[in-house]
Amino acid sequence: RGSRIVLVGPNGAGKSTLMKLMAGVIDIQKGTRDLGHEVHPGYFAQYRMEGFDPSQTVLEAILDTKSRITEQFARTVLGCFLFRGDDVFKKVSILSGGEKTRLRLVKLLVEPPNFLLMDEPTTHLDMASIDALVNALKQFQGSLVFISHDVYFIKAIASQVWHVEGGKVTRYAGNYDYYLDKTGAGSAQDSLPQTGKQKADSENVNRRPNAGSAASRKEQKRLEAIERQKKSGVRKAQKEKVDRIEAEITTLESRIAEIYSMMEDPATFEDQDKSRELQLELRQAESYLPMLQENWEKEAEKLENI
Numbered sequence: 001r002g003s004r005i006v007l008v009g010p011n012g013a014g015k016s017t018l019m020k021l022m023a024g025v026i027d028i029q030k031g032t033r034d035l036g037h038e039v040h041p042g043y044f045a046q047y048r049m050e051g052f053d054p055s056q057t058v059l060e061a062i063l064d065t066k067s068r069i070t071e072q073f074a075r076t077v078l079g080c081f082l083f084r085g086d087d088v089f090k091k092v093s094i095l096s097g098g099e100k101t102r103l104r105l106v107k108l109l110v111e112p113p114n115f116l117l118m119d120e121p122t123t124h125l126d127m128a129s130i131d132a133l134v135n136a137l138k139q140f141q142g143s144l145v146f147i148s149h150d151v152y153f154i155k156a157i158a159s160q161v162w163h164v165e166g167g168k169v170t171r172y173a174g175n176y177d178y179y180l181d182k183t184g185a186g187s188a189q190d191s192l193p194q195t196g197k198q199k200a201d202s203e204n205v206n207r208r209p210n211a212g213s214a215a216s217r218k219e220q221k222r223l224e225a226i227e228r229q230k231k232s233g234v235r236k237a238q239k240e241k242v243d244r245i246e247a248e249i250t251t252l253e254s255r256i257a258e259i260y261s262m263m264e265d266p267a268t269f270e271d272q273d274k275s276r277e278l279q280l281e282l283r284q285a286e287s288y289l290p291m292l293q294e295n296w297e298k299e300a301e302k303l304e305n306i
Contacts, residue, residue: 004160018169035115062103094286105133
């Protein structure tokens with residue numbers, strides 16, 4: 001009770017699977033899952049949008065809870081996660097990937113379970129939203145288990161570290177710095193999951209003969225610099241791709257809002273040709289937007305993994 005546990009370990013070690021087992025999202029093949037008395041789990045995953053009505057506005061989605069909350073309270077919490085002004089009247093169906101993540105977080109925070117499980121909650125969030133989430137979780141009275149690659153977020157929240165690898169969980173009864181000290185990871189970056197290529201490169205460096213010689217160290221630094229430049233170029237190109245899609249989404253969302261505004265003008269209905277033209281454009285835009293958002297989520301995930 002009251003624990004703040006971060007799951008760490010290599011990619012593919014089973015962190016997300018373990019979390020889904022604890023959340024009851026997937027079935028257990030062996031063993032049992034026993035919840036404590038009056039324990040109510042809530043599971044957050046960045047791409048799950050169950051429980052939301054696409055036809056609702058952002059504000060309606062948050063007010064549609066078992067807890068009795070006022071519109072003012074809902075707007076305040078939404079504002080902390082960058083839903084401000086007319087943003088609260090956006091339809092859930094047209095939200096971008098980042099907006100969906102923020103809405104899911106708000107929903108959990110206004111009606112929190114007492115056992116919260118969160119898989120990469122900071123993905124798609126900017127620093128202001130991450131800080132708002134950190135502040136909210138520090139006030140959270142229940143238990144928390146989470147997975148994150150964000151060192152700032154881990155250090156701000158985690159009071160325990162569970163290392164998952166080889167089908168086993170090793171528990172460290174201390175914060176992230178305690179875990180780094182006990183495992184001799186050396187740095188936070190060393191303890192985070194590596195891609196297969198990073199791991200192979202690391203192993204190749206360690207296998208080089210005469211690694212202690214000046215010439216070897218110089219060559220190693222040169223190879224590392226080349227690798228950094230390659231990775232930087234790939235990441236830059238991928239970020240530009242994500243930014244282009246995001247800009248297209250923003251433009252399309254603005255146009256949809258503009259069409260709705262035009263259709264509310266009585267003068268529009270007097271011009272039947274114009275009205276039909278706007279309705280056709282609106283149908284096309286609202287049909288294309290979800291595909292654009294799905295593409296953005298895929299490309300953003302690729303960027304996250306570089």
